Amino acid sequence: MTAAPPRARSAAGIVIYQPDFDALARLVASVAPDSLVIGIFANSPVAPEQQRRLQAAAGEAELVVLRPGLNRGLGAAYNALHAMARDHEAEFLLLLDQDSEPGKGMIPQLVAVHRSLAAAGERAAVVGPRPVDLTGRPMRIASDGGKVGSHAPAAAQQVGFVISSGSLLRVDALGAIGDFRADYFIDAIDIEWCMRAIARGFSIWVAPDVLMPHCLGRGIIRLPFGLLLTDQPPRRLYTYIRNQLSMLRLAHVPRSHKLKLxxxxxxxxxxxxxxxxxxxxxxAALVNGVLDGLRNRLGPPDRALVSPFRTFSPRRAMADSSRALAWGDIDERGRP
Incomplete structure (x- = not known):
């Protein structure tokens, strides 16, 4: 009789900003049975009584509340949670938003897919659940079509990137690929990191049989011919446009993605x-997103809604645009 494989050492990391603490406590309780440590990256204050409530929900899992002192965004949060997982000698790190709803046993299910991929010779950096909308309908995913000669298990589908919420990363792979882009603050952080991982010889996967609800922005804008856009508030439109245009500078971002954008x-x-x-x-958000993206002016979205024409220079904008569109001449950290 074959012995069961040892239980994986998994950490869970949750990024919060002014959360509903009832929902957050339920989220902590849902991942606690399969986690050795649960990290809460608090981009807004957590009172002592709220922390005690979360600790009770964590049960036997260790609870760590990380307090940066101000809102540092998702990239910085993910990097701090990675450091926490590494310090606890975890093999895997599950990333979650405060409104994520992982199913029971999702961590061991994703671990099993990781194990199957490794046995098949794949260098999987991350495996994510299949995202579904609030009605249970599967969302469109960025399929990679699979590599030629790949012997991946049927329970895994190779993709171009995964949504960070619900994704299970190998801690050692994260260390090899590098930090998430803290200067992006929010939006496109997971896309850029996955593309960097692929460029460094890793692969990105979704487990089609592991479902997790995911709410994109304020909903989906459905257009003719099956086109879909995410409905976002203006500040998020700014960071999306800015960060995607900044990615034009990166050699590891595929030219097809740049052209499509x-x-x-x-x-x-x-x-x-x-x-x-x-x-x-x-x-203002759209114009500032274009100007700051072409200038590679990143960081918190403080300028998202300011008047974009006070310091606008057409000559400088044209020069910035020419440099950004010279694909592949700037390295992955945005340096000439």
Missing amino acids: VLSLPLRFGVYLAQNRFSRECR
Whole structure:
């Protein structure tokens, strides 16, 4: 009789900002049975009585509350949670948002897929659940089509990137690939990291049989011909546009992704302006997103809604655009 494999040492990390603590306690309780440590990266204050409540929900799992002192965004949070997992000698790290709803036993299910991929000779950096909307309908995923000669198990589908929420990362792979982009603050952080992982010889996977609900922004904007856009508030439109344009500078981002982004921008602008009734906030967010993305001016989205024309220079914008579109001449950290 074959002995059962040893239980994986898994850590869970949850990023919070002004959460509903009832829902957060339920989330902690749902992953506690399969976690040796649960990290809470608190981008907003956690009172002592709230921490005691979360500790009770964690049960036998250790609870660690990380307090950066101000909102540092998702990239910095993921990096701090990775350091926590490494310090606890965890093999895997599960990333979650405060409103994530992982199913019972999701961690061991994703671990099993990781093990199967490793046995098949794959260098899997991350395995994510199949995201579904709030009605249970599977969302579209960025399929990679699978590598030629791949012998991946049927329980895994190779993809171009996974949504960070619900993803189970190998801690050692994260160390080899490098930190998440803290300067992106929010939006496209998972996309850039997955593309960097692929460029360094790792692969990205989804477990189609492991489902997790995921809410994208304020919902989905459905367009003719099956086109879908995520409905985001203006500040998120700013970071999305800014960070995606910044990625034009990175050699490890596929040219097909860059071309698709550039060609889709006019459609995105038209749809988002109409969706927001041409509000001043939306106009400012889109213009600032383009200007700051081309300038590679990153960090917190403090400038998202300021008037974009006070310091606008057409000559500088054209020069920034030319440099950004010179694909592959700048390394992955954005340095010439």
